Amino acid sequence: MSIETLFEIRFPAKAERLCLVRALVKRTAELVGCCSDLSDKLVIAVNEACMNVIQHAYRGDDLGEIVLQMLNNDGKLRFRIVDYANPIDLDSVKPRDLDDLRPGGLGTHFIDEIMDECDRGHLEEGIGNYLEMTKKIS
Amino acid sequence: MSIETLFEIRFPAKAERLCLVRALVKRTAELVGCCSDLSDKLVIAVNEACMNVIQHAYRGDDLGEIVLQMLNNDGKLRFRIVDYANPIDLDSVKPRDLDDLRPGGLGTHFIDEIMDECDRGHLEEGIGNYLEMTKKIS
Amino acid sequence: MNINTLEGEGYTIIGFEGDVDLSCSPDARKSILDVLQADKNLLIDLAKVSYIDSSGVASLVEAYQTAKKQSLKFGLVGVSEAAMSVLKLARLDKVFPIHNSVEEYEQEDA
Amino acid sequence: MNINTLEGEGYTIIGFEGDVDLSCSPDARKSILDVLQADKNLLIDLAKVSYIDSSGVASLVEAYQTAKKQSLKFGLVGVSEAAMSVLKLARLDKVFPIHNSVEEYEQEDA
């Protein structure tokens, strides 16, 4: 089997739209056979990744656009999230030390915990960033 | 207020993907304030329109792609569905006479019944078709 | 979609569960035609149908017409709200015999 | 998300309902800080939370720390499965005082 596109969705970088993305990812994960618990976890990771784009890449500029692709690569789910914000400082993307209790700094930790692999980078066009997350489901 | 893009989704023209589109349209309609009954009706219309693309425009070729945009134009929801199949015979798109009871021929009737306006056409590029459906929601 | 087939006294009940859409309506159609080909009266239980599209409705129309041609009984029982709303859009709620329950069908049939 | 605030004997309960996400966590945060600024012990009811993201969790951490600083009581009650799964991911299930119910809190508190 080769790579199968499940969907690609584009939406404005607004917090209000995250619930749509969650509903879509949840339904799609179930469609490809993920159990309810795993689907919920994938939703969490994708939601946090999109939140980070809204908050840190676009810094709240809700004219920005987010593209989310969900692919099935022979039992490995792949989520590719693209933004068209200025290139981010890739080294700054890291969770807080969990023992250092303070509000914030959890999103990247959730993502790392849930996904098998994460790859971040700048788009070649000089503007924009991507995050690719994969998770083996069977 | 101007036109607000709610989302744009691309997916392969496969019957198995329709459930995702339904979940997404349902959630989005509720998000913009549609009651449950209206959301369900909008889901029916969009689902039938996508079915028709799968069955009649792509004729079952599931390598085809469908693009669905959902926009909010100041209280008027607009659904734009695009395919990249050969240009269809626009005059052939019509419901059966409801009194002539036979299997099939209901999808376009559902769409006409639910939506306020429908506009169909060919894309300018010489390949592909669009359907724009609008519904006033407030 | 799940399909449950149950033999009653003098009829067969097919129950559909979940979304009856283009991805599975061919299976729904086949299960319906199998019963009619076996010359059995047919009840279709739509109580657990969360969604039905025009291809699912087409199978119901075909069942209705095939049963009529073969002088078999055909009816729907326990139609869910989601299914009823689609039957109404298709103006079929006044065409198909609809029973609230199997018990009701048996009483009317007696 | 809906916010319900209820006054108990010596504490205030804030109940969140629905999805506590980035689109509404600032409202959740404000409701929490309002109670603590009024110098009241705080219980947060998460029984009806269908989803909570890291911004919602951040408000809980802030509440916990602010209450501690002001020597006020702070606790969670009736944490839904969805919320608990996120608290566990954040390793906060062992940090926050969690009560199954308000009754349980009152007994422990007595």
Ligand SMILES: Nc1ncnc2c1ncn2[C@@H]1O[C@H](COP(=O)(O)OP(=O)(O)O)[C@@H](O)[C@H]1O
């Ligand atoms: N998409 C992103 N673009 C730019 N910076 C990011 C992005 N995602 C994460 N970061 C950086 O990584 C840090 C940690 O992110 P995270 O763990 O999600 O917690 P929080 O968003 O609460 O700070 C952020 O504060 C930010 O500096």
Ligand SMILES: Nc1ncnc2c1ncn2[C@@H]1O[C@H](COP(=O)(O)OP(=O)(O)O)[C@@H](O)[C@H]1O
């Ligand atoms: N997107 C489309 N592309 C090409 N032909 C279409 C399309 N939608 C509808 N049609 C034509 O209109 C007819 C009626 O469609 P419809 O009412 O949905 O019923 P059915 O799909 O069951 O035939 C179809 O049989 C087909 O010929």
